[in-house]
Amino acid sequence: MTRALMIQGTGSNVGKSLLVAGLCRAARKRGLSVAPFKPQNMSNNAAVTGDGGEIGRAQALQAWAAGLVPHTDMNPVLLKPETDVGSQVIVQGQRLTTARARDYQRLKPQLMAAVLESFGRLKGAHDLVLVEGAGSPAEVNLRAGDIANMGFARAADVPVVLAGDIDRGGVIAQIIGTQAVIAPEDAAMIAGFLINRFRGDPSLFDDGYALIAERTGWRGYGVCPWFPEAWKLPAEDALDLAKPRRAEGLHVVCLTLSRIANFDDLDPLAQEPGVRLTMLGAGQAIPGDADLVILPGTKSTRGDLAYLRAQGWDLDLAAHVRRGGQVLGICGGYQMLGREVADPEGIEGPAGADPGLGLLDVATVMTPKKRLTEVLATHSATGAGFHGYEIHIGESDGPDRARPFAHVAGMPEGAVSADGRIAGSYLHGMFRDDGFRAAYLAGFGVKAASDGYDAGVDATLDALAAHLEAHLDVDGLLAAAR
Structure with a gap:
């Protein structure tokens, strides 16, 4: 029995x-x-x-x-x-x-x-x-x-x-x-x-x-x-976000939002010896030496937009972009990068709309149906295939969607700015794929470790x-x- x-x-x-x-x-x-x-x-x-x-x-x-x-x-x-x-x-x-x-x-x-x-x-x-x-x-x-x-x-x-x-x-x-x-x-x-x-x-x-x-x-x-x-190991509790810090390497800064979600997206980067990952806490300015800033997923996009602005991170992001830095938004972070986030039915909170960060020419409307699916995608910039998953509400559209971050089943996914330095995607788990991670980091001149992430877990x-x-x-x- x-x-x-x-x-x-x-x-x-x-x-x-x-x-x-x-x-x-x-x-x-x-x-x-x-x-x-x-x-x-x-x-x-x-x-x-x-x-x-x-x-x-x-x-x-x-x-x-x-x-x-x-x-x-x-x-x-x-x-x-x-x-x-x-x-x-x-x-x-x-x-x-x-x-x-x-x-x-x-x-x-x-x-x-x-x-x-x-x-x-x-x-x-x-x-x-x-x-x-x-x-x-x-x-x-x-x-x-x-x-x-x-x-x-x-x-x-x-x-x-x-x-x-x-x-x-x-x-x-x-x-x-x-x-x-x-x-x-x-x-x-x-x-x-x-x-x-x-x-x-x-x-x-x-x-x-x-x-x-x-x-x-x-x-x-x-x-x-x-x-x-x-x-x-992938953590579940935001209390476990602290990772060992390195003094050198590609400086990736992730904004620790108040309702941060699916933050294990960053775990494979934290284990790369050529990457210095900073989980930026409230009240801390985005460092001037950041190479890549990641806006992660969130359970409350409009709420965390307000939180992001309260930290002054919107001004820091603008300065980061002026310095030539790159930005990647994942899921809710992707939604924040657009012109507007609208929630007409009040699904995530009070009904209404808020201006986004305006770094991508897309707009998002929250919809009741949640998308839950595993996907096989191809990264547009490198041609690298990877496994990922979607877990979100909302639909994003606009001119920058003409430059997709990836393709899924032949359809465009995500968006990239005209200069290629701002990107957004709904796909979680992309960095867990060893081939994609190696191709993505190579774009920054970083050689990925040979050990596989899944094998390490x-x-x-x-x-x-x-x-x-x-x-x-x-x-x-x-x-x-x-």
Whole structure:
């Protein structure tokens, strides 16, 4: 019979996603058919699935670790924040509605059926399902109608292992405090705990580890040191945007927008030894030595246009272009580069229109239908083919479309300015393609590394699994599944 185990955390960003990815790879190496599952996720970094929907990027990486094609059942509820108080609600890969936080709390109980349906299909197709929680079960104010943590665990009868992040401090209180505030019926679902992201000599925490086990009565599954190669894996949380910095190389600057989406587009560039990637934060000016400025995807194009202007980046971009620098807009960033972004139906926020940056002679109109598809494209400037994907609303048109960025199935895609220095495209994932990345960087006089990006991610997943095997009781964790 199919077994399942759920990794919950004492808070957000404690490393649950990587723990599940590493355990998926470890289980796969044991010859098990394993699938990842996250009942509810909140992220603007999404992946297009083989069945024509979208899921959180972490579940796509976990599917990779498990040797599977991403499927909407792996993340049946995805929330994509559009404002500080509202999110787009994606159910089994398709947009259901946009809801404010308070309204979503009332909607959650209706979504449990879809969650259990997707979970049931995965259980029917695999030996093991590894489940990732969201946030923390200690958020007891959100317990009513919960589908993300203990509400799901109890409804599906899945045992839980609680992960605490020692790097942020107070891990003893994190774990013991969780037991103290959750209901006894929820606490009974917890089979044990583990400590994540330890730095230094783990023996120094022996007394603390023993104290947690004594106070909670839970089994400990080990202390996992910090995994230094985590930055090589596609990140889902904007908190993980920091990348190792180089002092030399082609200077690529990406504007970190407030609703930045699909920012893993930049990961392959970050790993190129000839590229210096800067993720530019709020209040920082675009450096004068930037060679290429990238406007990434966003979940709120008009909202982030206002944010971009508030940072003074519109003036910086104009100066960058005057100096001869190049600009690439991807998806929402492409929309911003045009003359106007109109949202007559108020799909992403209040209805209306805003002037764009005017660097491309195109205009965008937001439309209700979202385009979700994988594509095979050909880059117009270099002739390099590449795989990518589209995940957007809105249509862009104008004179600069006569110079497309690429062609997809013989049709023009994107736009390029008359001087060739400003380009926009709806295609995500282009830099993941080794051939395209090499051709694109060659245009800047940069030789790409010979190692393939996908091969590097796969090797890092192997290293992650080995890291967990060395420091956690992986056999015990898998045995705890039921």
